[in-house]
Amino acid sequence: MSFRYQQLAGELQQQIEQGQYACGERLPGVRELAKRRALSVSTVVASYRLLEADGYLQANNRSGYVVTARHQPPPLSGAPLQHSVLPSSVSSQQMALTLSKAAADPAYMRLGAAVPAPLYLPQHALQKALQQVIKAAPARLMCYEASRGAPELRREIARRMALQGAVVAPQDVIITNGCQEALMLSLKAVTQPGDIVVIEAPAFYGLLQALEAAGLKALALPADPQTGLAADALQQALAQWPVKACVLIANYSNPLGSLMPDADKKRIAQLLAERGIPLIEDDTYGDLGFAGPRPASCFALAPQADIFYCSTFSKTLSPDLRLGWVIAPKHTAKLEYLKFISNISSAALPQLAVARLLQSGRYERHLREVRPLYQAALQRISSSIGRLFPAGTRVSQPQGGFVLWVELPQGVDGYLLAQQALGENISIAPGAIFSPTPAGSASVFGNFIRLNGAVEQDARLERALQTLAQLCQRQLEAAKPA
Numbered sequence: 001m002s003f004r005y006q007q008l009a010g011e012l013q014q015q016i017e018q019g020q021y022a023c024g025e026r027l028p029g030v031r032e033l034a035k036r037r038a039l040s041v042s043t044v045v046a047s048y049r050l051l052e053a054d055g056y057l058q059a060n061n062r063s064g065y066v067v068t069a070r071h072q073p074p075p076l077s078g079a080p081l082q083h084s085v086l087p088s089s090v091s092s093q094q095m096a097l098t099l100s101k102a103a104a105d106p107a108y109m110r111l112g113a114a115v116p117a118p119l120y121l122p123q124h125a126l127q128k129a130l131q132q133v134i135k136a137a138p139a140r141l142m143c144y145e146a147s148r149g150a151p152e153l154r155r156e157i158a159r160r161m162a163l164q165g166a167v168v169a170p171q172d173v174i175i176t177n178g179c180q181e182a183l184m185l186s187l188k189a190v191t192q193p194g195d196i197v198v199i200e201a202p203a204f205y206g207l208l209q210a211l212e213a214a215g216l217k218a219l220a221l222p223a224d225p226q227t228g229l230a231a232d233a234l235q236q237a238l239a240q241w242p243v244k245a246c247v248l249i250a251n252y253s254n255p256l257g258s259l260m261p262d263a264d265k266k267r268i269a270q271l272l273a274e275r276g277i278p279l280i281e282d283d284t285y286g287d288l289g290f291a292g293p294r295p296a297s298c299f300a301l302a303p304q305a306d307i308f309y310c311s312t313f314s315k316t317l318s319p320d321l322r323l324g325w326v327i328a329p330k331h332t333a334k335l336e337y338l339k340f341i342s343n344i345s346s347a348a349l350p351q352l353a354v355a356r357l358l359q360s361g362r363y364e365r366h367l368r369e370v371r372p373l374y375q376a377a378l379q380r381i382s383s384s385i386g387r388l389f390p391a392g393t394r395v396s397q398p399q400g401g402f403v404l405w406v407e408l409p410q411g412v413d414g415y416l417l418a419q420q421a422l423g424e425n426i427s428i429a430p431g432a433i434f435s436p437t438p439a440g441s442a443s444v445f446g447n448f449i450r451l452n453g454a455v456e457q458d459a460r461l462e463r464a465l466q467t468l469a470q471l472c473q474r475q476l477e478a479a480k481p482a
């Protein structure tokens with residue numbers, strides 16, 4: 001027989017283990033829970049103390065009882081994965097296309113593509129802004145928008161850039177069809193087919209697609225899971241190879257979630273500037289940090305350097321807007337021309353609607369609301385992985401964004417896992433596609449996967465994680481000598 005406080009502690013323990021309360025999250029207040037469960041305050045206090053003694057909770061003067069990190073899986077090791085670094089052509093991004101199809105199909109548990117579920121997006125505000133634009137400016141929607149983009153949006157973007165310390169003239173902002181086009185135009189502006197471009201390893205696979213499309217060679221330098229590309233590694237590579245451009249994500253990289261210290265951002269910008277090599281900076285996740293002020297970009301920290309700043313509203317408002325931008329004051333005329341000959345201009349309707357959202361302050365409010373949701377979602381998924389996945393699994397500790405980079409024990413093939421998971425209606429991104437030459441388990445990231453955390457935190461997610469864990473276990477058992 002157990003006492004009521006023990007029963008309550010048992011229930012709460014189960015909820016924590018099932019991930020209903022993530023690490024760092026506060027449990028209901030003592031009085032609130034006592035009222036809800038028709039128990040005495042002393043019973044609730046006794047059960048919280050029991051969980052505290054078992055290491056599940058920590059009493060915090062200001063926040064009450066908070067879930068501890070007891071169930072977090074080990075982090076990725078600090079050092080970047082070492083592998084021989086040679087320029088290589090980029091190929092075989094077919095799996096990325098499969099993921100992109102699954103991302104649009106509700107039949108799948110969409111842990112593959114880095115696409116936020118609608119609950120993380122300001123749907124109503126966006127709908128309202130779109131309707132307002134249709135009503136207020138119908139004539140504007142009946143002709144081509146300027147190739148550089150709508151002046152209203154370019155002005156708002158220039159204002160937002162000032163918040164991170166970058167002084168930008170609105171006429172230097174070029175609106176693109178998402179960050180993907182911003183990256184493509186930037187690469188086109190400074191490279192020729194066959195040129196060598198430095199990228200990070202692991203690299204966002206959309207960048208690899210852009211390199212493949214442009215016929216460029218990738219020199220993939222191993223990045224640190226916490227701090228990203230190391231300036232020393234870059235310096236060595238620049239001494240060895242005729243590099244024509246460098247592309248990096250300094251703020252909350254995809255897939256690592258790493259955040260480069262400002263000193264490294266400045267040093268990297270300087271190293272490149274000294275050699276006349278342009279830096280293409282992808283700041284897609286810069287607005288989605290979990291703590292502290294918004295990090296500055298290399299672009300803001302090194303105003304004299306030759307930097308293409310690329311970003312997007314895909315992760316904060318909606319990927320379907322297809323709205324991004326690129327700013328490179330030394331190359332504005334060329335970028336405008338490249339945009340024009342690629343697809344004339346981006347549609348006016350989403351541009352004018354987003355300009356309204358930015359003007360109204362609604363965008364900033366949305367960011368404040370969504371950042372803690374992403375942090376809690378990633379902690380919850382990490383803790384489920386720690387509980388369910390085979391021993392030896394390691395998980396990144398992103399400081400922003402909404403993806404997790406998971407290292408599976410040796411013997412698990414991430415590519416095979418992704419294919420098996422598709423058979424269970426779950427999409428995940430195999431680590432191999434984050435490398436320029438994905439070759440299944442033979443790839444440097446063969447035993448890695450990336451998970452999209454911006455999904456509903458419900459029982460379906462828990463079941464999907466259980467299925468993935470079982471598939472990993474089965475692969476390990478199959479690999480054991482008979």
Ligand SMILES: Cc1ncc(COP(=O)(O)O)c(C=O)c1O
Pocket residue numbers: 114177178179180181204206249254282284285311312313314319323324
């Ligand atoms: C780092 C990074 N850059 C660029 C993109 C492409 O974004 P967009 O939808 O704006 O083209 C993505 C989307 O996943 C991304 O994660």
